[in-house]
Structures are given as C-alpha cells and as structure tokens.
Amino acid sequence: MQAMIVKEFRQMRRDRRTVALMAGLPLLLLIVFGYAARFDVTEIDTALLGPGAVEMATTLDPVFNVVTVNELAGADVGQDLLRNSEAGVVFVHTDSGQSMLIDGTELFMAQSALRRVPPGFQPNLLFNPNLDTAKVMVPALIGLVLLFIGTVITSLGVVREREQGTLEQLAVMPLRAVDVIVGKIAPYFVVALLDITIVTLAGLWLFDVPFKGSFPMFALFSLTFIFVVLGLGVAISTVSKSQSEAIQLAIMLLLPQIMLSGMIFPLESMSAEVRWIGYFLPLTWFVIGARGILLKGTDPATLLFPLGILVLMAIVVFGIAVFRFHRDIAPKRSSNPTSPVSAAAVES
C-alpha cells in the first residue's frame, strides 16, 4: 500500500496541471464565493422623476444611489430608464401621485428595493412582475450552454485530432491551413447555432420567457458570442496535449464565468476585488444583452456597448486561437520547437 501511495504522489507531482487544479481551484472557489456570492444588494442605481424629485432625494434610504434626477419627466421616461438598465429603481413623484418602478429582471436588487419601499409609494415590478427566477436564468443559461459547447466540445474535437495523429496527417495533405481551420470549426459553429435556437425556443416555450426586444440584435449577440467561445475552445486545444488537459483548462475557464458573470450573483453586489474580473468575461456581456433583449426589450442602441465588447473579445480570442492553430499545422521557421506537433517529433 505504501508503494501505491508513493507512486500516486509521484504521478501527481509530475502532472502539473492537475496540481494547479487541486491547489488553485479550492482557492479560486473560496475567493469567488467569499467576494462574489452575495445576495444583498447594498447599492441600487435610482432615478428620481417628477416635480417632487429633488425633495424626495433627501428622504430615501441610503441604499438608493441616485444617478438621475429629472423634475420634468414622468413614468414613461422611468420605464425607458429601467428598460435600458440606466437605473434599477425609479421613483416618480407627480401631482397625480407617487409610484416606485422596479426592474424585476434584477431579482436580488428588486427584493432589496421591495424591503425599503418609502411610505406612500406603491411598488410596481416591471418586466418580471412575479420575480420569476426561471425567466431571469433562461437568457443566462443560453449563454452558459453555448459556452460549454464552444469551449469543451470544440477543444476536445481539436485535441482528439492531435492525440490520434490525424492533425499531422492533415498537415501533409494538399490543404491550406485555412481549409483545415474552417473545416474543423464550421461543424461546431453549426451545432452551436442549432443549440442556441433549440435552447432559446425551449426557454420561451417551457418557462414562458418573453422575447420583447430586437431579434436581429439577439442574433448578432449570439453569433458574436459563438465566435468568442469557439475561439476559446480552439485556444484551449492549442495548449493541451490531451483531452483530459483540455477538460481541466475548460473547467478553469468555465467556473469563473458561472460565478462572476452576473448570471447568478448580481455584479453590483460583488466586492470590487473580484467584480472587475467579471467585466473581462464574455458571458457577462452576453447575459447583459440577452436579458435586456428577451426580458426588457432594451433599445438596440443601448446594447451597442456590450455588443462592441463582445466583438472585441471575438476578434482577440478567435484571432489568437486561429494563429496558434495555424502554427501547429503549418510551422514557420520561427516556430516554437516545443509546440505540441513539434514536440511529438522527438518522441521517437
């Protein structure tokens, strides 16, 4: 038994990625849960509208962080502010009465606001009146499914070629590198498109999720996000020598996205120490877009910023992935001799 234990430790010590996963993952989970897993929203972006807006500002609970004051606007403007995520709560104080509009797609924020309704205000939950969790989760889950397909399945598909030695065979066929790359990625792109269609339709049908916004905008978000995740998948495959290595890396990329993208825990409630990470994750921007389009019918112009971030990510990630993949199948004189294909050559 002692020999077995010693052998196991020796193998473990030499599998650096597993050691990193074993040591890094608990630390990562601790930090993420410690700083990110907070349900209490302590700061709510608030708009005050109507003639009594300025007067109202002094009487509100400190949790309401006033970002907009407009004495001339009414409830219609308030709805637009919520629809475009410019505020989470809107207080409207007109001669005809007082109302409190709350964005129902931000579950924890809405619950926090409901606990602090000022006297005389009637709360009105918009976009998700029953604070239905499923409605809020489905748009984010569409992104998660795509992320999974894109990173795990694509990376496994490419790494399998390398493990079988068929990637090398492709490299000696009269194919251009671009033929191999497009031919390899296109099926996953089609599968991802099918997946997003199925998951979205199922979400709308099974969970009664509305589709209030622009379909072309949703299609643009989805296509861009697919490019990002396929790029991540190919990038993972270019630094993995085996399928198990690819899965380990994919897990390390997936976990932070689930925790820090705002999919479960609101970004606003996270500690600043980890919140910034969320802004570098593609799922964060897809969730903002998908929730806005499906649940609130957000103005497409307002979504251009998150879409732009996703486009930038797609260009960078996909570009790096294709560059590395291209280098594997068509080595240049300056190529790194320790790249996976090159390394295979010294084995025999």
Place this chain on the structure above:
Amino acid sequence: MKPIEATGVTRTFGTFTAVNNANITLHTGEVVGLLGANGAGKTTLIKMILGLLIPTAGHIRLFGRPQSRQQRHRIGYVPQNLGLYPDLTAKENLEFRTKIFGVTAQNTGITPFGNKLVGSIPLGLQRRAAFAAATQHQPELLILDEPTSGVSPLARSKLWDQIHARAENETAVLVSTHYMDEALQTDRLIVMAEGKILADGSANEIVAGRKTVEITTDRWADAFNLLDCDSPDSSTPRVSLAGRKVRVMSQSIDTIRDKLDKAGINADVKLVDATLDETIVKLAS
C-alpha cells in the same frame, strides 16, 4: 528530378540535437530504408522532409523544388500511429482522403473490412487501410514511418510486396524501421544513430570488407562470459552467439586469442565476414 534531396539538415530542440547534419537523396523507383534504434532521429528527419518540422539548419528539396503545398499531391505518408480516424470506417477514411486529393478510390483491398470502424479492426488491417489511404492518389514519393511495427510476419510480408509493387511503378519509397531483417528488403539503407547518418548504401556495400571474429569452442559459454565482460557498454553488445559460436566485433583477433589462452580456453579463432546486424551495431557504437 530527385524526389528527396536533403543537404546538411539539422534539427535541435533546446540543447538536444535530434538530427545532426544529415544528407540524404532518394531516386525515383528506389526503396530506401531508414534504419536506426528508437531515438536515432528517423521520425524527426521524416517530419522535416514532410514539412511538419522546420530544420534548424540545412535545406530540403522535393522533386527539385523547395517544399510547398502543391507538392503534397505527389506525396503519400503513413505515420507510426497510422493517421486514420478510429471512429470512422475504413471506407469512410479512404473516402475522406480521395475527396481531398480529388481522386476516385481504386482497388483498395479493404473491401472485407471496409464497413468496420477502424478502431475496431486488428492492427494489421488498420495498417493495410492506412497504406491504401496513403496510396490512393498514386504518390510519386511514399514515406512510411515504421509501417510494420506490431504486425504479424505474414502481414509484414504482404506489406513489403505492396511496397515493392509501388516502387516498380516508379514511386520512390522511404521506409523507416528498426528491424534488421526488413532492411534487406530495401534497395539502399541509411543508417542513423544519435541523429547522425552513419552509413548510406546497399546492405552489401555497408557490410563489405567488415570482419568479425568467430570463436568455436566446447567452452563457448565461458568464452562468451569472458569476452562479454570486456564490452564497454552493455547497451551496445559487441559479443553475440550464433548457435554455439561466439562472435566478437569490437576486439582484435590477437587480443581475443590472448585472453582465451590466459583463461585456458582451447578455441578455434578466425576472422569471418560480418553480418549486417553486427556492422550496424559496430557503426552505432
């Protein structure tokens, strides 16, 4: 126009030199064996010829020109691990190749097992399928990396028949192997060890003039043990047994006679022609 012309080819990985200043040439219709132990540099050299690795130094020309994608139409390659998709049938694997090369499948010889997944058929059949896949486009240069590794003697013999048939059709064939008996199937041998080319010629040319000492004695076991102890490196044995005759490559006949006399072993000691195995062991050491 020579199918392969490599001059001063070197490939290093960090401080390790996998191939050191190799010069090789292959002519049309010639079967050339690349012979060497594991780690000799055969696969690295093959990968440089195929363009999978870029030489650190030296030049490689295929069909008289620098390597290019267009030349790949003229090359067939079977890697050690066969390069077939195990989750496709043999027929689907061939279909994939023929489409890429823009040819139609011909008498492939895989019909009996064509509809079976490659991963589910024996290694010998997998190698047949890989050979068929690599030759469907009638390549002018065929490169086979240890094509008979792990297959039965019968399957090996059939594969060599196919290789010779290809060569008769003007295909130049480069075969890497570490089996000495297979070396005799080739027209020419290139012997490699530690990244260097040690010999280049026919088996007869390589062996020509090389002698070994043959000892015939009733006390052959004692003689073997006595002389084997003197081998400087047990990984390259220079004393061998042929039946009950002891053969020694590394020591002079006078030295051996002297040692046997001192040990009181009465023996008939003479110089005989060396075998290819002995010559290669001697070269490698």
